[in-house]
Amino acid sequence: MLVQSALTIAGSDSSGGAGIQADIKTMSALGIYSCTVITAITAQNTSNVDHILPLSASIIKKQIESVLSDIRIDAIKIGMVYNNEIITTISDLLEKSKIPIVLDPIISAGTGAQLLQKEFLSDFKRKLVPICDVVTPNIHEAEKLSGIKIKNENDIEKTALKIQKLGARNVVVKGGHFRNDDKTIIDTILNEHGKFTVVRNPRMKIVETHGSGCNFSAAVTAFMAMKIPVVKACLLANKYVHNSIANTVKIGKGIPVNNPISTMYEESCRYKVIEELARAVDQLISIRNFADLIPETQSNIVYAIPNAKSIEDVAGVNGRIVKAGDRSVPTSSIKFGASRHVASSILEYMKTNQQVRSALNIKNDKRVLDKCTKLFRVGHYERKLEPKVIKEKEGRSISWGVNIALSKNPDADIISHSGDVGKEPMIIIFGCSPQEVVDKVKKILDDKNFE
Ligand code: PXL
Numbered sequence: 001m002l003v004q005s006a007l008t009i010a011g012s013d014s015s016g017g018a019g020i021q022a023d024i025k026t027m028s029a030l031g032i033y034s035c036t037v038i039t040a041i042t043a044q045n046t047s048n049v050d051h052i053l054p055l056s057a058s059i060i061k062k063q064i065e066s067v068l069s070d071i072r073i074d075a076i077k078i079g080m081v082y083n084n085e086i087i088t089t090i091s092d093l094l095e096k097s098k099i100p101i102v103l104d105p106i107i108s109a110g111t112g113a114q115l116l117q118k119e120f121l122s123d124f125k126r127k128l129v130p131i132c133d134v135v136t137p138n139i140h141e142a143e144k145l146s147g148i149k150i151k152n153e154n155d156i157e158k159t160a161l162k163i164q165k166l167g168a169r170n171v172v173v174k175g176g177h178f179r180n181d182d183k184t185i186i187d188t189i190l191n192e193h194g195k196f197t198v199v200r201n202p203r204m205k206i207v208e209t210h211g212s213g214c215n216f217s218a219a220v221t222a223f224m225a226m227k228i229p230v231v232k233a234c235l236l237a238n239k240y241v242h243n244s245i246a247n248t249v250k251i252g253k254g255i256p257v258n259n260p261i262s263t264m265y266e267e268s269c270r271y272k273v274i275e276e277l278a279r280a281v282d283q284l285i286s287i288r289n290f291a292d293l294i295p296e297t298q299s300n301i302v303y304a305i306p307n308a309k310s311i312e313d314v315a316g317v318n319g320r321i322v323k324a325g326d327r328s329v330p331t332s333s334i335k336f337g338a339s340r341h342v343a344s345s346i347l348e349y350m351k352t353n354q355q356v357r358s359a360l361n362i363k364n365d366k367r368v369l370d371k372c373t374k375l376f377r378v379g380h381y382e383r384k385l386e387p388k389v390i391k392e393k394e395g396r397s398i399s400w401g402v403n404i405a406l407s408k409n410p411d412a413d414i415i416s417h418s419g420d421v422g423k424e425p426m427i428i429i430f431g432c433s434p435q436e437v438v439d440k441v442k443k444i445l446d447d448k449n450f451e
Pocket residue numbers: 010011012013018019020042044079080106108109110111115211212213214
């Protein structure tokens with residue numbers, strides 16, 4: 001398999017959220033092989049940069065030469081460069097290169113430390129900006145590179161034009177730090193023909209995150225390594241970073257860290273969920289007498305991804321599992337968003353216990369409920385007591401009921417209700433996996449009464 005490769009020339013961040021570490025994660029998650037040239041080693045955590053050790057020009061030169069003399073590199077990213085020696089070394093080696101270069105003009109860390117020594121800003125502008133295809137400043141960096149104070153949207157465009165005049169072909173000014181209002185983030189892309197593209201995204205509640213700038217420039221580099229044109233690469237990177245910010249992790253005492261592998265992780269979870277659920281459905285329908293447990297409204301078995309937030313994050317049988325004579329059959333394939341009722345019960349349960357991700361509804365008659373009570377921890381709610389305001393809201397009844405049952409019995413394996421006018425009594429079996437739910441069904445049916 002031919003793999004596209006990118007090279008990141010950047011500093012190491014011991015907290016793992018920014019720098020080289022962020023670049024490797026981002027590029028790898030996007031399917032791009034990443035080579036690394038380390039310019040400096042930082043000792044830092046989520047609150048502070050405690051120490052910086054810039055590496056010598058000679059070892060930086062050797063790393064770049066080793067990589068480029070052997071490996072086909074499709075795009076290069078330049079991150080933290082710290083001092084004049086490092087700037088000159090990179091510039092001398094890459095100024096004639098035909099490989100697309102993305103420059104993330106890192107001046108200081110989100111936690112405050114100077115990552116480019118102040119006296120070298122003019123060298124940075126003179127030697128690195130002109131050799132790049134794209135420069136990706138945030139608002140503060142755009143102000144420093146252009147010398148223009150940004151007060152309004154118009155000023156953002158002025159800084160982009162000024163930075164382009166320094167020699168960069170394309171410029172993206174990231175608007176996360178620009179607060180015209182609290183609702184929107186404006187990213188401004190200026191392409192090599194002088195055309196502006198302005199992207200507006202709703203501002204998320206997260207105040208400050210570590211690594212988002214590195215994730216963005218690494219993603220632009222990865223998309224450019226795939227030969228995607230610059231503006232499109234920036235738009236895709238924008239979307240990608242949005243997701244990695246939405247899934248930040250609080251790993252230390254300081255600011256939360258971006259999670260650039262969240263997209264890939266979620267996709268692989270979705271695949272595993274479908275696979276496991278399909279296997280469980282096959283087992284379920286082959287259980288003798290399972291059809292006896294199917295209620296009039298039919299059954300569904302669901303499985304949610306970790307951290308599921310909506311019905312679209314819960315897989316179920318499209319249609320349902322229906323009773324056909326003495327057999328049970330799924331009416332269609334397995335899909336995310338296929339169930340509403342059983343899915344809302346698992347979403348509610350996950351608010352109490354994130355490990356419990358699977359559920360199945362079966363009929364509630366005395367015989368089944370007695371057996372469940374003997375075998376499991378059973379929670380209960382009275383559907384008849386459902387307040388009018390809940391009844392009126394489509395789809396709220398089940399979550400209301402599960403919440404009540406769990407408040408009395410937080411470890412319930414089973415939750416039952418005894419129905420209401422026009423509402424069939426029901427039992428829901430919960431488990432950490434669909435296999436666990438199927439095993440509970442087997443236990444319920446493993447009784448002389450059911451033969
Ligand atoms: O986020 C900018 C950045 C880049 N590179 C390194 C860093 C940081 C921020 O802390 O440490 C090495």
